[in-house]
Amino acid sequence: MQHPTTENPKQVFSRRLEIWRANDAGAAARFVNGFFLALLLVFIPLEHGPFRAVAARKTELYPQVDFDRPRVLDPLRILIQTAWLIFVKPARPGERSPWSRAVTGVVRILRALGAVIARAGEAWGAFCLALVRRLPALSDEEESKDESAKSGRSSRRARGALLWISVVLGLALAALCITQPFNLQGQAVFLTFMFFSMVALVRVKARITLMLLFVISIVVSARYLWWRATATLNTNTWIDVVFTSLLLGAELYAFCVMVLGYFQVCWAMDRKVCPLPEDEKTWPVVDVFIPTYNEALEIIKPTVYAALNLDWPEEKLRVHLLDDGSRPAFETFARAAGANYIKRDEHKHAKAGNINHAMTVTSGEMIVIFDCDHVPSRDFLKSTVGWLVKDPRIALVQTPHHFYSPDPFEKNMHLERAQPIENSLFHDFIQKGNDTWNATMFCGSSAVMRRSALEEVGGIAVETVTEDAHTSLKLNRRGWKSAFISRPVASGLSTDTLAAHIGQRIRWARGMIQILRLDCPLLGRGLTLAQRLCFFNAMLHFLHGLPRIIFLLAPLPYMLADVYVIYATAASIFAYVIPHMVHSAVTNQRLQHGYRYPFLSGVYETVLSWYILVPTTVALIAPKIGKFNVTAKGGVIDSKYLDWHISKPYLVLIALNFAGLAMGFWKAFFSPEPEYLTLAINMGWIVYNLMILGATMSVAVEEVQKDRYPRIDLKLPVTVEIDGRAVPAQMLQFSQEGVRVGSAAAGADPFAELPEGAALSVTVPDDEGAPEKFPAHLAPADPEKTDGARDLIIDFPDDPARTDEKRFNRVTFARRGIWARTPEKPVDDRFITGFLELGRLALYGYRSMIEFLPGRTLPAVRDLVRSLLPRSPRADAS
Template sequence: MTTLRRYANRLQEQYLIYRLNGSGMAASLVALFFTHLLWWLLPLEKLRYRRIRRRFRYYYPQITPGKPRLFDPLRFLSQSCYLMLVALPGPGDDRLREAAAARKTFTRFARLTAPLKKALSDAASRVFRAAGEEFIIRSVWARIAAGILLLLAALLMILCITQPLELEYQFIFMALMWVLAMLLRNHRARGALFIMIFISFVVSSRYIWWRVSKTVLLEDPASAVCSLALAGAEIYSYLVMALAYFQVCWVLDRKPAPLPEDRSLWPTVDVMIPSYNEPLEVVKPTLLAAIDLDWPRDKLHVYLLDDGTREEFRRYCESIGVTWISREKHNFAKAGNINHALELTKGDHVAIFDCDHVPCRNFLTATVGWMIKDPRISLVQTPHHFYSDNPFEKNLGLHGRMPQEDTLFHRFIQKGNDTWNATMFCGSCAVIRRSALGEIGGIAVETVTEDAHTSLKLLRRGWSTAFIDIPLAAGLSTESLAAHINQRIRWARGMVQIFRIDNPLFRKGLSIPQRLCFANASLHFLHGLPRIIFLIAPLPYLFCHIYVIFASGAAILAYVLPHMVHTTMTNHRMQQNNRFYFWGAIYETILSWYITLPTLVALISPRHGKFNVTAKGESNRETHFDWTVSRPYLLLIFLNFAGLIYGTWNMLFDPFAEKLTIFINLLWVAYNLLVLGAASAVALETRQIRSFPRVDCRMRATLETVQGHLTEVTVTDFSQQALGLQMPEPRSGVAWHQIFREGDPVFIILTQQREGASYRFSCRISRVAGSHLGITVLPRNLQENIAYIRCTFAEPNRWTEQPRNYDMNTLSHGIHTLVTLGFNGYLKMLRHSPRGFREILNVIVRIMIFVF
């Protein structure tokens, strides 16, 4: 807080200096914003930048630093382009010697233009090779014609974006765009998607141009602050949208590469499993699956990297043949733990798993093939899959009915990254080439997201990366909303640290697509402040009649509605079942309050903050509402509800009210209240009855009694120690509870589907409910423990065949879900709130139900 206070005082002093020198309020605010934006993006404290700052007036004679003008950022940009690209000194030309020095200082920017053609060409070749297509323009004249057409298309697009239209023609234009998008949205052809992306980009660009040029009111301080805050949030969202369109416009669905038939040619692999404070019962399945990986025994070495230095772990590792590694200095958290192990091991490749991620038996055979096929591939990443419910699924009762929160990144965005050779290391479920790690000095330790930073360093050194969209390991989700938020805070702070310390936009060694992919990954985590602005943006008008968008209600509908509709439609077409309607807003709302301060601090002072471990293996013993986590949501709910009441009163009883504008803001507030209600619903932590999560499945098995009677059954779920069985109809008409009783010993025969091997386990019946039996598995030795994990968690293709109900991703279903979850959130708060507060919430919920 001291750092933030000092920073705020410095901003205030600089603002007063600008005003005393005669600059206007808008110009001073713009100058402050762009000046400090440059400080965040560039290491201006370095020597090459200090040279420019000392001779700033020489390089930029159009700008007076102490007395900024409104359009100084444009002047700065145009002059920088001139110095980099135009002011090239000839032999003996003393007039431009200083400009040449400036150009050398700007080398990193100038170099971006040279590899542009090569980067796009390489990316296109990579995409079309993966798609099995040939797309080569062989004729020089054909290339020139294509370039001219692209230039004309760009000019027409700029004209389309900036051309002012009367309101009725704007409605006609947007209606035509909507009809065209509706005709294309059900076509699976890639060309149809490209056109939808182009339409969405044009419509959104036209909206942003209209917002910036027509609707920002700067007449008084309050209007200026509110207008600029909302415009800034919208520009941020627009930039992230544009980067995301580029990132996933063509996703690469890479398949595993075959290994050599001669197994003696297979490389050696060190499997590293870092652990810190997790219970041994959480780590056991991962260790057992790791030593049973389908790989030559003499080429596979498994290591448990115990940063907690626990004697219990050492003894267990010795009993199963795993090498236990600990260290004296516990610096740099997980990254330091792995780097310490790298010094003690020597395998050709390193496979890394979080201690709760159980690998499938075919993990190495499905991934290492690419390392052999392409010696420049340094990393093969697979998706993170979680077999336990995350807080959203568990607390909202949505098990199997919606994609997991991080499915969008791990099953979709990573495939887009792979298209541009920008796959990100995610810290687990990956194989890395040891020689590549040695070249960059091991796992990155400069930020708390050591995984993404490591992949960035590998790419900068010229290595390639790959992503295989097959879940080959599965782990535990965060057990509570508080733990989930804590994990996302670390990710957000780390990605912003990367953007600040090792900015992908300006550091050497990356192609333009790689820069954009990593920049988007970092910028995404800055959504906290924009999301909060969106949640309170309608309130200034409803309470104080301050125009955050200085336009009529009809104009707002003509520009805002198409922007929202096309963005939603295009994202749905691209993402398909990886994320449902409105869930992005709910996720961001839950995190926004908590990641805002850490990300802003990381922008200002990236070295602040520490690594925090995500707890795994915990459980909720009783249902409770987490009021501590929900405090920000309650404040925002109160403000929006007050705006709803006050705005409705004005619309009904104020004869001079702008009813259409108030109505639009009321709709905005109602949407915010639904999103906030859904976010609050996740804070009701439900009781976790079982010690270990159950995994749904459909497996054939045979149940054997001690008398030798065999019954064919279906395994419906499993955990680390138990199985759920669906029994057939009894032949004799006798109910199963009359045949089996709790505590009876039985045997279960499981078959590993891929290899066809059968295994027999001793069990005890733990529950009899109708035709459903619950049994506890009792392995007698290490071999049976490994066999049980092999038949359940480590079964190849286990996680690609998980039953899901994803066929309801429609707009009407999304609206129904949002309304249902929103009201359920308020009802949950009502049931679990203190008596006095319950009365207030009861009134709020009844009024909202009446309105809807």
């Protein structure tokens, strides 16, 4: 048979069609494959050596394709297999394919270009650093108190005048940079300067350079928005006006949140623990409130025991269980454990009313509030109360919300525990910025409050369902100060499922918008400008539902209806949009390092966007509608499943984006005058949206959670006593009911010969090294765990005083510093790693959609997808 590369393209095409007809290939398959074969013959020089080699080995390289009897989706199979051969699988063992060699050449060019950019950036960085070092040193210390009043007033006036002059000049310069019209060449020169400045500043780890990054990011993004508002609005028809205005509105919202966020954390304060006076007699009396409503008794036990174990003078510590469910079992438990039991007859205003009632029957100078599942370590009070004693105007000391059980994002997306969790950005970082501006927000738990301050504002706020944030706003309005200790000294249970998580966030979103309407921080007296902006940004954040949905749908008007949401050339879009995205992404990466993993913010917002859209809109219109709901926790998930009900909005968005992508391919191949650059931009946008939505679907795949009590990692040397002999071992984990113990010596298994249920004892050292011995028995081996360790169930005797349970709590849950441990290994949060992680999550989400398809559609779809997957080349192919 004549080799195809010796024929002209027309002969190759005709001969291939004859072969397909002779082998009974379908008409649709002949049409589709014929179309792509024609494109191949037009654009690919098959007469060249590398392509001739690929053509000669096509049966070996593409084992899933029958080239003599093609199917409709064979072009897609060939495309996927080709990408796989290029980036994953060599053509033969020890041999690189021609595709791989071509890609390697491109990579070498890019690396060389990157090296040139890096050297230029280093030179520019050295220049900037020399300038920075000439600036006066900035100090966070307060003015010396012995300075005379006259010189102090003079100094403050001078600083104030200098500040205002700097602000005015800075705004004037920024306005000039933002509004100055450039042609594309001028814009490219300006952005090149900004880009190299950013590259240089990122390398210099200092607060002043971070400020400069903020300025550059704001100027580039504001210039983009000025261009959008003045040169890209489509006003041809009313439909054009609607779509282009919606996108511009969403971009303005995102810009406002970005700028306010930069301001909020531009000089984040990392407040340290303030030591208490040496004389314990001067320490205040503390009332510990543990409000509960309908939670299970087993959930609240660790919190009550840990509160009783707090390192504080016994005569100055009073622990109160606030039971709004009026349950006799809770009263019996509280009395036996040594806590006070408080209930009320009228159950108004939910948690806020429960706490306010308890204030009327207690008298401690300080009030500590723990959610019933938030367990404090013994050093909680010594880490927080010092600031309240030192400064009588501080009304609130808040600590981070830490969780010892994985949240739905960690669990369902299989994220490592070392990676920052979904709420880490606010609780671990933004609160530091709030502390700088005296705007720390009360988060409802793990906080200490001054009773006199609470009484001054009428107790915990009851006007909204986010009583915590509203209370801190009221305290600031009255001139009270607040503080944030960034050290985790309490930890709680996360929500078990995505549905529960969304329900919790709906309440938060509704409540924050209620505050915005009923007690807007931008209005009224008592707040500084910085406090107003911090509180306003916290509320503005929960309006992200509509903007996020707009971004997920923005490319579709052009794809489906030829509506230009950005009325500009593709070159102009590249010149303005890409720099805006790059600068904001790099600046946020530098700012949020260690507190937010790259690209996951979009997933977090997408999960909530649809569900908070309606409640926040209703709250804007009718802020008094809505009630407090308790978040369910402590559940068990017996089998893995995909929550199709909660996923309905994501499925609609996925279907619309796939429709837009399909239309893009149709336009590229069949439109008489395709706009390739515009199509490429919109299709790239859609692909990114589909990655975000696929990762969102992965969160809805609920993983198995069989443990009744969450396990907490803690490595400690312990001693296990077996039949009178002491065996050294290592504790790996603990839970509410026992510990998981492994051998201290490699290869040894002290439990190998013991039957299930064998009686033994385990001795665990407390945080001061004192041994605490507990009777236990050996639990059945778990076949799913292959670490060689075994679970020991602690045998707590039927003791009315709960002495052994409190002792066990003291060496585990309440152990000093247990919640402040740092991860053992660093997290790789580079952009490329984050993007690859997003791709992994997206693939897992789409694969799970197929895996959990209901009914008889699963086998057919599964077979189709399997036929599209890449395969290893067949060595025996002829």
